[in-house]
Amino acid sequence: MSNQIQIQQLEKVYRTGKLEFHALKGIDLTFKKGELVAIVGPSGSGKSTILNMITGIDRPTKGIVSINGVRIDKLPEDKLAKWRGKNIGIVFQFFQLFPTLTALENAMLPMDFAHHGSYKERRRKAIENLTLVGLGDKLNNLPSELSGGEQQRVAIARALANDPDIIIGDEPTGNLDSKTEAQMFELLKKLNKRGKTIIYVTHSQALAAKANRRIMILDGHVVNNT
Ligand SMILES: Nc1ncnc2c1ncn2[C@@H]1O[C@H](COP(=O)(O)OP(=O)(O)O)[C@@H](O)[C@H]1O
Ligand SMILES: [Mg+2]
Numbered sequence: 001m002s003n004q005i006q007i008q009q010l011e012k013v014y015r016t017g018k019l020e021f022h023a024l025k026g027i028d029l030t031f032k033k034g035e036l037v038a039i040v041g042p043s044g045s046g047k048s049t050i051l052n053m054i055t056g057i058d059r060p061t062k063g064i065v066s067i068n069g070v071r072i073d074k075l076p077e078d079k080l081a082k083w084r085g086k087n088i089g090i091v092f093q094f095f096q097l098f099p100t101l102t103a104l105e106n107a108m109l110p111m112d113f114a115h116h117g118s119y120k121e122r123r124r125k126a127i128e129n130l131t132l133v134g135l136g137d138k139l140n141n142l143p144s145e146l147s148g149g150e151q152q153r154v155a156i157a158r159a160l161a162n163d164p165d166i167i168i169g170d171e172p173t174g175n176l177d178s179k180t181e182a183q184m185f186e187l188l189k190k191l192n193k194r195g196k197t198i199i200y201v202t203h204s205q206a207l208a209a210k211a212n213r214r215i216m217i218l219d220g221h222v223v224n225n226t
Helices: 047-055 077-087 103-114 119-132 148-159 178-193 205-210
Strands: 003-016 019-032 036-040 062-067 088-092 166-170 197-201 213-218 221-225
Touching (some): 019 047, 019 221, 036 178, 036 205, 047 062, 047 088, 047 166, 047 197, 077 088, 103 148, 119 148, 166 178, 178 205
Parallel strands (some): 036 197, 036 213, 166 197
Antiparallel strands (some): 213 221
């Protein structure tokens, strides 16, 4: 199978005033469609920086990020935001739901931004996604009325809004207990079986062990990839 994500000679230098920090020092990585991959490594090693280059949240200093044949490092900002909305679903450690919106409204939000379909159609798809993650009976709950695991399920339903090929998680279970983490993995596995590429950063050995491949980052380098 051909590579869905191709990263070549990727470098990222953060500049803070006159100080430069080399967060990524020449990363080469490829991901095939339908892979399930964990990224591991100590705090500050550059894991989130790699994810931010894949999602286009931030731009590389040097190197290539090509996804489904698109050079996202070269896309202008407006096109990049649109591309991301359609192609990538992102899940964060602290869920990042809107506290004043219900589960359903949170799950609809990316569709609202992308102007996909009628309101009725968007609502139907959001309900379908919330049902898929096991929250069909909590559509009208606010985040504060949901457990941590349930909030992360809403975030996953939201990530599925525009049916992206790729789901990225930055420590998606970092704020959950081990039992909820295992349930979250089952959900990611289910999405993976439906053909989605899943890439997550984790500090959990249990979660890393469940992936089909582990990439270890140390000090801005890939030191292991098996
Ligand atoms: N916006 C930024 N400005 C300056 N330095 C940053 C910025 N973001 C991250 N860094 C630094 O880059 C390094 C890698 O960060 P990060 O990718 O977040 O690490 P990880 O996710 O592996 O913990 C860290 O030393 C961090 O302090
Ligand atoms: Mg991080």
